Amino acid sequence: MKTVYNDKHGLHAATHEFFRGQLVPAFEIPARADYVLKALRDAALGEVLAPSDHGLAPLERVHAPAYLRFVQGAHAEWLALGGEGDAFPAVWPVRSLRSDVEPKSFAARMGLYSMDSGTPLTAGSWPAAYWGAQACLSGLDLVLAGERAAYVLTRPPGHHAGADFFGGYCFVNNAAVAAQAALDHGLKRVAILDVDYHHGNGTQAIFYERADVFYASIHGDPQTEYPFFLGHADERGAGAGAGCNANYPLPAGASNDEWFAALDAALARLRAYAPELLIVSLGVDTYGGDPISHFKLDRPEFTRMGQILAAQGWPTLLLQEGGYATEAIGLNVVAVLQGFEGAS
Ligand code: SP5
Ligand code: ZN
DSSP, X not given: OEEEEOTTGGGOOOSEEEETTEEEEOSSOHHHHHHHXXXXXXXXOSOEEOOOOOOSHHHHTTXXXXXXXXXXXXXXXXXXXXXXXXXXXXXXXXXXXOOXXXXXXXXXXXXXXXXXXXXXXXXXXHHHHHXXXXXXXXXXXXXXXXXXXXXXXOSSOOTTXXXXXXXXXXXXXXXXXXXXXXXXXXXXXXXXXXXXSSOOHHHHHHHTTOSSEEEEEEEEOTTTSTTOSXXXXXXXXXXXXXXXXXXXXXXXXXXXXXXXXXXXXXXXXXXXXXOSXXXXXXXXXXXXXXXXXXXXXXXXXXXXXXXXXXXXXXXXXXXXXXXXXXXXXXXXXXXXXXXXHHHO
């Protein structure tokens, strides 16, 4: 399988993030992708390609242009105001406050365009996220040109980013950008299967009222797990998209049997939808050794996941999302990809 590697990912390098009111060492760090790249090469999984530039237009198909402009310039604004190091939001337009007027204040715009204080906006966040989206578009090009599957090694991840907000370590919603680009290429039905430990609230919200993208997700129950405010089983899509969203929340600590039963159920829904392309939001924070998550998958389960995905027979684009057991994520990703290759 070919990999498209976002070689600009290291420009996004946070040292710390907020957790319980303290700055703790950041979890979403450049070493994550470095370990995956090493594992791909050690396993001789296939060619590793650089992204080609598709410009800003495909990002503007899913994100508000004003939001993208904000992210692009935010760190420079932060420095100009005397901010030091990474930028964090501190105030949000919650219920009863207006979010339809863009304030002049930088602090206010940081809140308007974000969902949490756990996502450091660094000097290089924008170029890293921009090139990550380009890598995903380049991976899509491979699959549209006839490759059975392609993997995109990128960070920061994407699935928490909404049309006009960042959060959950995400700035640009890579899966949504790729799905929209596939539709713009002429496809009629795209499925996104999100196997990251966390619900992909951004991806779900972007396509919630549309029938041309089916979003299915298996994740830690939002009653106790981030992103807390979306990802329940009763969210099934709305309007034209009614019936095109399927959530499988599992309790923290769920067994591997429960996880694979949810995967079976999700794939049955996707088979009924009959997508022309499968995009996998491939987070490996479902690993038993993950420091911020509470499922129990291990190497054999990641291999089995890849086999099951391949067995569906759909052209498949696998995009890297979370996974924070830094040294293990390379082996976990390779297990998924080798499982996929063995079964396809
Ligand atoms: C893409 C992705 O996986 N985003 C995850 C965002 C999770 N944000 C909340 C992180 C909370 C960190 N908890 C630290 C627990 C230390 N014991
Ligand atoms: Zn995650």
